[in-house]
Amino acid sequence: MDVKTLCLGVLNRSEASGYEIKKAFEEGAFAHIHAASFGSIYPALNILCGEGKVVRRDESQDKRPDKKIYSITEAGRAALHLALMEPPAADRVRSDLLFILFFAQLLPAERLARLIDERIAWYRGHLQRMDCDDKAETPSAHPTPGERFVCGMGQAVYGAAADYLEQNRDTLIAEVEAAARFVAE
Amino acid sequence: MDVKTLCLGVLNRSEASGYEIKKAFEEGAFAHIHAASFGSIYPALNILCGEGKVVRRDESQDKRPDKKIYSITEAGRAALHLALMEPPAADRVRSDLLFILFFAQLLPAERLARLIDERIAWYRGHLQRMDCDDKAETPSAHPTPGERFVCGMGQAVYGAAADYLEQNRDTLIAEVEAAARFVAE
DNA sequence: GGTTGCATGTAAATGGTTACATGATTGT
DNA sequence: ACAATCATGTAACCATTTACATGCAACC
Known part of the structure; x- marks a missing residue:
């Protein structure tokens, strides 16, 4: 999925400026997708x-400077449909945090605690935002089934991630500290 | 996290060839990380x-052709530690599937069903693999706390994703078909 | 007085993928 | 006979990020 197709997707929902499209990927409906x-x-x-x-x-x-507002055309819709019918590439996740936590025993306990707590807060913040979107976001007072499905998926995954971090945070830190004591002896 | 640091991470667990490092990112312990x-x-x-x-x-x-086996040195360990102490970049997810499903109402129901079913199978397959790793994988008969934590996180997230897809698959398809009938009238 | 938000754009640098090149072995 | 697994490597290409360039308004 290249940026062109991504933009067509955003514009298929409603017309927008470049600035607004960026926001859709940062905090909007596409935040956890691309x-x-x-x-x-x-x-x-x-x-x-x-x-x-x-x-x-x-x-x-x-x-304010002029806004350049883009609207999708019929040709654009056709191009989007075409792209949607192509086989999707595998999901790509790159998580520096998990890579770092993989080597937890090499890190000070305080750093582990801070990293995990920050990430929990991040997930919880986004979960709240997603919840608000359901009720308040203007462009889709009637979100499509697809929008609701994808939003729900984001909530399910983020919720599971936050819960796991919360439930295993203390155990990890305790184990790392125990291992450190063992080495010190 | 650049590839150099990623390689150091893999080699910190055990020596390996380039080919084996790639496998660590494809099917091994780092599969869902990078x-x-x-x-x-x-x-x-x-x-x-x-x-x-x-x-x-x-x-x-x-x-077989010669294998070039790489082992981490003290300097390498120092470089890895240094990289691990840097603030982690935000996680990056890019999911073509979710982007496509976002526009579910533009797609035929059969395609939705196939895409979702394939993804569920993919998640379940990886979950099984992760489970086996816990018990069978050679290089870490004694996985570190960090390894277990990260593996558990992967299981929690993949499990939640698979469950969500399973539980909402039929609803999505029914809604899309209902909407299609509505348009047809 | 500094930062954040709004608003658009370009160019250089980065970082990585894809495709190619090579070759033996094992399984279908 | 063909595909897949093992095994290493290069080079061209690509997409995207980062940094720069500009500027005003609101807030702290």
Whole structure:
């Protein structure tokens, strides 16, 4: 899934500026699915424009720079449908945290505690945000079945991760400290 | 986390060839943490060798090409420790599947069913593999607390994902089909 | 006075994947 | 006969990130 397709996906829900598309990947509906930076979104949007898959409209705002609002076209919808019918690449997870925790016995207990606590807080924060989205987010007062399904999946996975960290945090730290004492003797 | 650090991590558990390191990221202990291809592993190993962080030893095998087995050095361990003390980058997930399912209403029900079923099977397969690792995997008859913790996290997350897919599969498909009928009228 | 949020963009550097090249063995 | 597993490596290509460039408004 390249950034172009990702942008078409966001724009299929509702028209948006490049800035708003980035937010969709950061805090919005696509947060736990994919990521994209400005450096990839803006060029992608320009290419899509040239291909007739989106159209640009300028909206002047007072006291702010102009917004360039992109809307998906029929050609864009067709391209999105086509991409959705392709076999999906395997999920890719890269977690520095888990890599670090893998070597827990090499780290001071305080660092373990902080890393795990921070991650729990991160998960809980995102879970709350997702919950709010269900009720409050404007663009989809009527979220589609797909949106609800994917959001639910995110909640299930994040919830399980947070619960696991909470339930095993103390055991890990205790074991690491016990091992350290054993080595010291 | 660059591939060099990832390799040091694998080699910190036990010496290995480039080929075996790749397997650690594909099916081994690091499978759900990070990924790396031959095109990045072999060059990384050569650089680490030049930096004195690993040493190479050639093992001739009959009826097979020579194996180049890498072992971590003290300098390598120091480099790994240093990397482990750095603040971890945020986890990155990129899931084509969830992106596709987000637009479930644009897809035929059979495709939804197949995609979800395949993914459930994938999760269940990996869960079984992880379980076997606990009992059978050679290099760590005594897995460290960190290894057990990370493995447990993988099981918790994969289990939650598989359960969610199983429990919501039929509802999603029914909703999408209901919506399709509604449009047809 | 500094940071955060809004808003768009470019260019260089990075980091990694994909494809290619090679070759024997084992299983279907 | 063909695919898969074992085994190493290179080079071209790619996509994306990072850093830079610009600027105003609101908040602390």
